[in-house]
Amino acid sequence: MEKIVLHLFIAGRTVRAERAIATLRRICEHELANYECELNIVDVLAEPQQAEVRRILATPTLIKEVPPPARRIIGDLGGDPHELLAALNLPPNP
Amino acid sequence: MQQFDGLAPHVTDDTRLRQIVAASADGMIVVDREGRVCFLNPAAANILGRRAEDLMDQIFGYPVLGGERAEIDLLHPDGQHSVGEMRVVDTEWEGAPAQLVSLRDITEHRRANQALRDAEAFNWAILNSLSVHLAVLDARGTIIAVNSAWIEFSRANGDLDLQRTGVGVNYFTICEHAHGRWSDEVNEVLEGMRAVLEGRSPTYELEYPCHSPQEERWFVMRVVPLRGQRPGLVISHTNVTVQRQMARAASEATMLRERLATLERELVDVERMAQQENSVPRRISATPLRQRNSGAFGTAVATYHELLDIALMRQRGIPDASPERGLRALSDTLGFQAATPRDIVEIHLAGVRSAGIGAPPIKQQAYLEEGRLMVLELMGYLAGHYRGRALGRMGDVDDGSTEPA
Numbered sequence A: 001m002e003k004i005v006l007h008l009f010i011a012g013r014t015v016r017a018e019r020a021i022a023t024l025r026r027i028c029e030h031e032l033a034n035y036e037c038e039l040n041i042v043d044v045l046a047e048p049q050q051a052e053v054r055r056i057l058a059t060p061t062l063i064k065e066v067p068p069p070a071r072r073i074i075g076d077l078g079g080d081p082h083e084l085l086a087a088l089n090l091p092p093n094p
Numbered sequence B: 001m002q003q004f005d006g007l008a009p010h011v012t013d014d015t016r017l018r019q020i021v022a023a024s025a026d027g028m029i030v031v032d033r034e035g036r037v038c039f040l041n042p043a044a045a046n047i048l049g050r051r052a053e054d055l056m057d058q059i060f061g062y063p064v065l066g067g068e069r070a071e072i073d074l075l076h077p078d079g080q081h082s083v084g085e086m087r088v089v090d091t092e093w094e095g096a097p098a099q100l101v102s103l104r105d106i107t108e109h110r111r112a113n114q115a116l117r118d119a120e121a122f123n124w125a126i127l128n129s130l131s132v133h134l135a136v137l138d139a140r141g142t143i144i145a146v147n148s149a150w151i152e153f154s155r156a157n158g159d160l161d162l163q164r165t166g167v168g169v170n171y172f173t174i175c176e177h178a179h180g181r182w183s184d185e186v187n188e189v190l191e192g193m194r195a196v197l198e199g200r201s202p203t204y205e206l207e208y209p210c211h212s213p214q215e216e217r218w219f220v221m222r223v224v225p226l227r228g229q230r231p232g233l234v235i236s237h238t239n240v241t242v243q244r245q246m247a248r249a250a251s252e253a254t255m256l257r258e259r260l261a262t263l264e265r266e267l268v269d270v271e272r273m274a275q276q277e278n279s280v281p282r283r284i285s286a287t288p289l290r291q292r293n294s295g296a297f298g299t300a301v302a303t304y305h306e307l308l309d310i311a312l313m314r315q316r317g318i319p320d321a322s323p324e325r326g327l328r329a330l331s332d333t334l335g336f337q338a339a340t341p342r343d344i345v346e347i348h349l350a351g352v353r354s355a356g357i358g359a360p361p362i363k364q365q366a367y368l369e370e371g372r373l374m375v376l377e378l379m380g381y382l383a384g385h386y387r388g389r390a391l392g393r394m395g396d397v398d399d400g401s402t403e404p405a
Helices: A015-029 A048-054 A081-087 B014-023 B042-048 B107-129 B148-156 B171-176 B180-184 B186-197 B241-277 B294-315 B324-336 B341-356 B361-397
Strands: A004-010 A037-043 A061-066 A071-074 B027-031 B037-040 B069-075 B081-093 B096-105 B133-138 B143-146 B204-209 B218-225 B232-239
Touching (some): A004 A048, A015 A081, B027 B081, B294 B341, B294 B361
Parallel strands (some): A004 A037
């Protein structure tokens, strides 16, 4: 599988944002450890035009465009990591 | 995640249900497996700060929550932010699996909570800035809050982990099990606290010693009712050692001033009587005793020195140590030597100097303090001696019935 590219949109380094970042990092290091994984953090307070271009309605929002199909997740991203992977249409480690 | 089928198309009265959803104050959004908006009510559009037609068929996002609810930041087109609470249930939309997202704007609620937390933090900052040791008790006497000064004092006095004086401990029980000096006052303290708690008394106060091995300490315990809806007490302990020492010094100074004034009056009276009756040999006393009878002066200084030692023993609490009789005898001896107040001052200064030779500074200070009282006492007795002699002489002139004072 080609590289997985994730964009996480947050609004400032709040507790909610830090928790979402930690959850994603943990998933990249464990459930997606066998894939090349790129995680980009976008703070919409620092880059409001990014939110505008991507039509972000709320944060945390996680976008996966590569590999297709594109998926957009909203929420605290907590809970079962496999549920999040399923929502992203990503397979766990082979 | 809960299963919810209230918005499924097979519902018979679909129009009525949509009306209910439209009137709801909570935002409701139905999204498909890709997170695309299939349906939303006006409240949802309002919470997101956008028009409903701009949101329909747009990607909102597929909701993933760790628990029953999650807080999210809502981004408005004008750049403003608000805080939303999001809940999600599984549903069906036009025969396909979907998610019903309910949104509630909790920005004001969060602001109010934050304001409450700030106010509480501010109140605690004030309480923790006070040097008074404060504890709040509930109606059963359990400590429910203490300030920093209370904690520091408890730790400094051996209760390192606040097992005996911290939150959760029953203060009434602590008092009931008190021992040592406190044991005598326990019942009074308990009754005082209960009287305030039951509204029989507005406040209760007790001044008590709490000496450490290193220093003398005095505290005032104050008990006032806890103002508010919950019954309880606020207990404060204030260190009043400095105030007490100052009050003692002020009282001592007042007493000395009063005695000096009395002595001055007595000496004036004696002088007047002596002039009338010529009973005191003023001619000889014009010369200091030290010059006209150095032997008597030296003996008086030695006696005064001994009496200073007795006064110090009295100060240390040794029973029967009283310089009073010796001072009376010395005043009579000096009176027959026609001693004047100036002679008394010289004897006092020489006596204190003699006693202080070789003594440590703290003892020298004690000699000075005791000497200040003793010299006044000696002058009083000398005045009494002269007055007695004058009155005796006057009595001889009258009918002899007057006794010396």
